[in-house]
Amino acid sequence: MAVYLDESTYSLTEYESQIAHNIARILAEEQIKLNRESRSNSDGIKTELEKAIAYLYAKIRQAEGKSKNNVLSTLFNYLEHLVKYGKQIGHTGNVPKYYDSILYACEQYFDIKQDNATRVLTILGWSARLIRFYKQKIESGEVLPAIAPVVKSPPETKNQTITNQSQKFEIDQILDATVVKITGSKVSYQVGDVFIPNEKEPKQAKNLQEKQIVKVKVKVTAIKEDGSIKHVKYHSI
Incomplete structure (x- = not known):
């Protein structure tokens, strides 16, 4: 095809x-x-x-x-x-x-x-x-490195002003989050005022409770061009 x-x-x-x-x-x-x-x-x-x-x-x-x-x-x-x-x-x-x-x-x-x-x-x-x-x-048995997060570098412009500094995040940053919804193996999180829907959590979803406010640690796996969160992953401490 x-x-x-x-x-x-x-x-x-x-x-x-x-x-x-x-x-x-x-x-x-x-x-x-x-x-x-x-x-x-x-x-x-x-x-x-x-x-x-x-x-x-x-x-x-x-x-x-x-x-x-x-x-x-x-x-x-x-x-x-x-x-x-x-x-x-x-x-x-x-x-x-x-x-x-x-x-x-x-x-x-x-x-x-x-x-x-x-x-x-x-x-x-x-x-x-x-x-x-x-x-x-x-x-073939080749050991491959872990899949690396992908971050898009913002275009360079003169006199560029970066907004929402307090909302910028870093790859591998550990944050507090609230479990909002669980659908099968997918979990929707709330990190501050950021809603992150349908993250695949096949190992953790069954241990969490839907709509119950639960403090969990999440690992940022990707950020958007403006520095805001795109994806997170449950991270056990």
């Missing part, structure tokens, strides 16, 4: 390249995990990612002449639908789990309100190509 890329450029910035590699690594590790559980050697997660890419490409073409940022919300809704109703619409085996992993990876690195869909298309295209590369490395 063809992997569609942004027609205007096939190159990635360093920031985008890091995201492409991280997504590929996440999905490769998940594929290996699921293959071990089912005793298979499938590349199904790559196939399903390519289908999602084709879907995004089609939606971008339909939206030509309009804002392409809103197209990303369509992709996320599509993935969420497949995760929720995958078995009912004929998907069997690990396919719903594949889409859950793809959705999780996209939620970690893309902002549907800010990111341009054509650039996301290019990044995911490279990720699809890199999945097998990482899968082979891991299966």
